[in-house]
Amino acid sequence: MSVTGVQGEEREHYTRAESRQIRRRSMRLLGSLLHPLRPTLWLTVIAVMLSSAAQVAGPAIIAYGIDTGIPALIGQNWWPAALSGAAYVVTGLVGAFLIAVYIRLSARISQAVLIDLRTRVFLHTQKLSLEFHESYTSGRIISRQTSDLDAIRELMDEGLTLLVRGLMYMVFTAVMLIILDWPSGVVLLIALVPLGILTRWFQLRSQQLFRRSRVASARLIVQFVETMTGIRAVQAFRKERRNEREFGALVEDYRDVNAKVLGLFAVFNPGLALIGNTAVAATIVLGGFRVVDGSLQVGVLLAAVLYTKRFFDPMEDLAMFYNGYQSAASALEKISGVLEEEPSVPDPERPVDLWNANGRVRFDGVEFAYTKDRVVLPRFDLDIPAGQTIALVGSTGAGKSTLAKLIARFYDPSDGAVTLDELDLRTLHPKDLRRAIVMVTQEAYLFSGSVADNIALGKPDASFDEVVAAAKAVGAHEFIEGLPNGYDTDVNKRGGRVSAGQRQLISFARAFLANPAVLILDEATSSLDIPSERLVQEGLTKLLADRTAIIIAHRLSTVAIADRVLVMEHGRIVEDGSPAELIGGDGRFAALHAAWRDSLV
Structure with a gap:
């Protein structure tokens, strides 16, 4: 700049x-x-x-x-x-x-x-x-x-x-x-x-x-x-x-x-x-x-x-x-x-089409730094098979959200490549990339308009029945029906008529309706109470069965639905395994899980 x-x-x-x-x-x-x-x-x-x-x-x-x-x-x-x-x-x-x-x-x-x-x-x-x-x-x-x-x-x-x-x-x-x-x-x-x-x-x-x-x-x-x-x-x-x-x-x-x-x-x-x-x-x-x-x-x-x-x-x-x-x-x-100003993530000059993505994500020798003196990922390799649900765990600043933003191509790596189905994200057509990868962040932003309009943002041509089905899949249907005008309720700017947890459920329904090959949840359950989180996890289990998913969460209860857990520290993976394997070990994740279990008592 x-x-x-x-x-x-x-x-x-x-x-x-x-x-x-x-x-x-x-x-x-x-x-x-x-x-x-x-x-x-x-x-x-x-x-x-x-x-x-x-x-x-x-x-x-x-x-x-x-x-x-x-x-x-x-x-x-x-x-x-x-x-x-x-x-x-x-x-x-x-x-x-x-x-x-x-x-x-x-x-x-x-x-x-x-x-x-x-x-x-x-x-x-x-x-x-x-x-x-x-x-x-x-x-x-x-x-x-x-x-x-x-x-x-x-x-x-x-x-x-x-x-x-x-x-x-x-x-x-x-x-x-x-x-x-x-x-x-x-x-x-x-x-x-x-x-x-x-x-x-x-x-x-x-x-x-x-x-x-x-x-x-x-x-x-x-x-x-x-x-x-x-x-x-x-x-x-x-x-x-x-x-x-x-x-x-x-x-x-x-x-x-x-x-x-x-x-x-x-x-x-x-x-x-x-x-x-x-x-x-x-x-x-x-x-x-x-x-x-x-x-x-x-x-x-x-x-x-x-x-x-x-x-x-x-x-x-x-x-x-x-x-x-x-x-x-x-x-x-x-x-x-x-x-x-030029976009730091420019559209490719000759985009490659990817109409139907399988969802395999790979990091090949990826390095990333926000500034020269602030390296977040120092040489990073990772292979996420299609259809696998992984959970990223680690302390604040470990690089979890950065990894998710690289997958969503909000940023490009300083070196190396992030690929989807063996295609560099920098070469994919923007429409195909946005259709294949969807990210739900901690801030569940709702635009002025009805609840149905906000859910349909994930698929603008969706029918009302599809909108309702998506809401039911994440456990949002019941509270939406209880709103003054149901799905036609105007949420106002930033969702002023609904709670933080309800906004998050609506954003889940929006992402689910988009039906991406890769779904990223970045602290997306942080605004939910325990009953709501359990209800959403039931919907997540059904929805994530046939797609690649990356879940970033401090709540270890959310991690339980993952096939694989990656523990990150200082931009590196220090533990990699299933939740059961890591809980049974004596590493970083086992200590985190034990502390979380004790906090519930």
Whole structure:
């Protein structure tokens, strides 16, 4: 993972090389989003240019009406005055119509970009490996889909229109002023010097502050989401006061950053007004002398004053655009960082099909390390025949769950190969792999929806009778029937309407309905009470009869249904045999079993 990628994205300062790399990455993403919209973009630009030209024509028309129309009226010729009035109305109508056109077009572009970007983030984060999701908190993912996309939406909805329209308006205004009266144009050009200095000062100071603002906002969201997600632990361990202090510090930091941003505007806006008013005053004074000596007409002077004043009008909008641009640019940097991440468990380029797996699993010279200094499996060999049920036993950190994750291909080995029916898992088609191997973890996650929907997740096209049969197989049918609406009961997020043990039973039914060749149970019975566990074991005995199963359990009662027990320590198998053989011996498992039996007494 690169320093400018996900791990480094919450930093406030980058080296120049990193900043250039991030900008290029963001521009590539933006270019890919806008590429399909090129025709609409060009239409929008043309509409903005024509609208700006129509609006800029106003003062020149007024000058014509004053300098030509009024003298003509004195001579009873009303055509020049009527022509200037009609032209002013027509340009106003054309400008208004084109404004409506480019607002619609820009809205279409904005929504298309946001839909594309939102979909990309969702689909890409789904594809990323478990390693990414274990290091990238849910709060940060939510921040990418909420506040960051909102910042981009605000820029796309209004900011880009303000930028293009403002720049076009300023360019056309300056050109018309120079054409109409070049000395007044020189005054405007001189005013651009302090304007450029002020703008550059604002840009340099605001860039860092806006990035800090986005980082502070992201930290607020992460803190809030993680507190609400873990509210049970927060209340159980009386963490409210500590959270209050931490959240309060984050709020204070966010407020301080925004106060400094507002302080920049408190200098920029008055400075902008001062430069603009000075330029207008200079135009009036210099133009007034020229009107007196007859070298400048009154209408032209009025138009020059209007052009000079109007030239500075978009500057405040451009400053607001820069505000939104900085927020959106920072958000785009973070989103592009996520989209640049590659799965550590990539899909095979030429997948091998395995329609009907037998279930033989082998570890051939497997080594695995989460990091270079954290080796979990130091050279590991294991053969699990098809249809055999094995139990993995050992102390915490022995490598049991890592072994299970390698079989499920949540991770790939650092060296060696894990095979299913003599085929390397890295070569199997993802659909075949997910159909052949199913893992039930300690956290029995239920999605919002009915109980039946959650069970059918293992086989989306399953009939209701199949769902009920799966529930009966694991002993879940009775409690499901007792729910308010039976199988149609909405479990709510995280299964709020059912207990932890009931959630686990539903997850068992889900896995059983999937009918995998290899079933992995990672501490899956830890949430069950003794009667429920015995009921599930009856279902497990029936279900696991003809399939390969790997059971990880601290409860040795669950181990009793296994054909073979593997005792692991420090990533190695130290004992291997049937439950009866190991219990009758004097090894590690016999001591564990004796201690467990004594605890029951």
